[in-house]
Amino acid sequence: MDPVLWVLLALMAFMIIGSLIAAETDDLLSAVVCVGAVGAGLAIIDLFLGAPDLAITQIVVETLSVVILIRVVLTRKDETHETHKDTLLVGGVLLTLGVFLVIGAWAMTALHPFGEPLLAGEGGGVASDYLARGLAETGAANYVTAVLLDYRAYDTLGEATVIFVSIIGAYVILRQKGRLHHAGGNESHR
Amino acid sequence: MPAGMSLIVKTVARLAVSFITVFGIYIIIYGHLTPGGGFAGGTILAAGLVLLLLAFGRQRARQIVTHEAVITWDCMGALGFAAVAVLGYVAGGFFVNFLARGEPYHLASGGTIVLSNSAIGAKVGAGLFGMFWALAAFRSSRTKEEQP
Numbered sequence: 001m002d003p004v005l006w007v008l009l010a011l012m013a014f015m016i017i018g019s020l021i022a023a024e025t026d027d028l029l030s031a032v033v034c035v036g037a038v039g040a041g042l043a044i045i046d047l048f049l050g051a052p053d054l055a056i057t058q059i060v061v062e063t064l065s066v067v068i069l070i071r072v073v074l075t076r077k078d079e080t081h082e083t084h085k086d087t088l089l090v091g092g093v094l095l096t097l098g099v100f101l102v103i104g105a106w107a108m109t110a111l112h113p114f115g116e117p118l119l120a121g122e123g124g125g126v127a128s129d130y131l132a133r134g135l136a137e138t139g140a141a142n143y144v145t146a147v148l149l150d151y152r153a154y155d156t157l158g159e160a161t162v163i164f165v166s167i168i169g170a171y172v173i174l175r176q177k178g179r180l181h182h183a184g185g186n187e188s189h190r
Numbered sequence: 191m192p193a194g195m196s197l198i199v200k201t202v203a204r205l206a207v208s209f210i211t212v213f214g215i216y217i218i219i220y221g222h223l224t225p226g227g228g229f230a231g232g233t234i235l236a237a238g239l240v241l242l243l244l245a246f247g248r249q250r251a252r253q254i255v256t257h258e259a260v261i262t263w264d265c266m267g268a269l270g271f272a273a274v275a276v277l278g279y280v281a282g283g284f285f286v287n288f289l290a291r292g293e294p295y296h297l298a299s300g301g302t303i304v305l306s307n308s309a310i311g312a313k314v315g316a317g318l319f320g321m322f323w324a325l326a327a328f329r330s331s332r333t334k335e336e337q338p
Contacts, residue, residue, distance in 0.1 A: 052225035056217070060233040067240060068322050139291030140222035140300035148227065149306045153285040157275055160310060164268045167317040171261070174324040 004048055011048075015041040028073045036066035053144045194247035203245035210238035218311035222300035228310025235315035240322050248326065260320040267313025274305050 015038045022034035039062030046055035112118055118125075130147055140146040148156050194200060217224075218231030243251040274285075281288035292299030 053227065053230070056226050057230040057233070060230050060237065064233055064237045064240065064318060067237070067244075068325065071244070071322075072325060135294055137291075138287060138300060138303065139294060140303050141295050142222050142224060142227075144225070145222045145227055145300070145303055145307070149222075149303045150285075150287055150301075153275065153306065156306075156310075157271060157285075160268060160271055160313060163314065163317060164264070167264065167321060170321055171324055 008045060008048060011041050011045050015045075029070065032066060032069045032073055035069070036062060039066070051144075053142070194250060195245050199245050203241050207238045207242050210241065211235060214238060214311075214315070218307050219304065220297070221307040222303045223295065223297070228307040229314050231307075232311040232314030232316075233318060235311065236318035236322070239315075239319045243319075243322070243326070255319075257320070257323055260316045260323065263312050263316035264320055267309045267311070267316060270309035271306055271313065274302050274309060278302070 018034045018038040018041065022031045022038065025031050025034070039058060043055045043059040043062065046052075046058055130143060130151065134143045134146045134151075135141065138146040138150040140150065214231045214234035214237075216231075217226035217234060218228055221227035221231065239251075239255065242254065276284070278284050278286035278288055280286075287301040287303070289301035289305075291301055
């Protein structure tokens with residue numbers, strides 16, 4: 001088998017183990033560190049699959065989000081409660097998961113083979129078209145950027161709008177003025 | 191938040207932040223030539239500002255960049271990207287690349303792609319840093335409520 005595939009499988013196993021620890025550990029800080037490890041593994045996988053643009057974005061966003069999460073976790077009072085795990089419930093979840101996995105694996109066999117994108121099919125297709133004419137039409141040497149900001153810029157505008165709206169929403173919820181007013185209102189009622 | 195971290199952290203941060211900022215701007219401006227782009231570069235800029243905020247404390251960081259400035263940059267980036275899209279009508283349609291393509295593999299190429307990348311970089315950088323700031327402010331207002 002291709003050695004790169006072995007590396008990818010090892011990295012995926014690392015990521016799955018990291019996610020499991022993150023989901024199951026009692027310590028929030030360990031969970032955050034495991035999430036960061038999963039993101040770093042994904043960045044390396046992106047590099048092996050030949051997507052440096054994605055790898056840069058992934059590693060940078062992961063680093064920043066881990067910093068933010070650690071900052072929040074370190075200063076937050078731990079208010080988690082011990083949950084009782086019902087054996088029947090866990091068994092049911094495992095059974096459902098198993099059935100889902102079997103059906104999913106069966107469905108995977110019907111998919112197009114990995115590494116042979118449909119868009120680059122016979123007769124050129126859209127992907128080969130981008131590669132052949134991208135530089136002349138957009139003037140950008142980086143074809144990923146050419147697609148993101150020229151051919152498919154409308155999609156990127158939608159993504160930017162999603163980020164913009166979510167950040168505005170977070171400002172509205174976290175804004176200090178409204179919170180202080182709310183707290184003051186509560187005190188006057190008491 | 192205490193008034194920043196130790197002298198060692200402050201000195202290293204003072205040195206590192208300038209390099210991080212330059213690297214972020216490079217990733218944004220060269221997005222159409224090398225891997226990267228507005229999103230990654232903006233996040234790097236935000237990470238540099240977060241380092242500044244963590245190392246020097248909120249009071250000192252507020253003298254360098256105010257929360258209002260962060261929100262303004264966020265909105266200006268979003269509006270700038272939309273403006274690039276609408277300006278495409280000059281050449282015939284939404285998001286049409288209306289500038290000259292330039293010479294390939296040079297900085298001045300790609301038409302509107304550089305403008306879009308810069309707008310997205312400003313938007314993402316300011317937005318993510320503003321998020322971090324909002325979380326820090328949220329925390330301090332809570333401790334203010336709990337303390338008295």
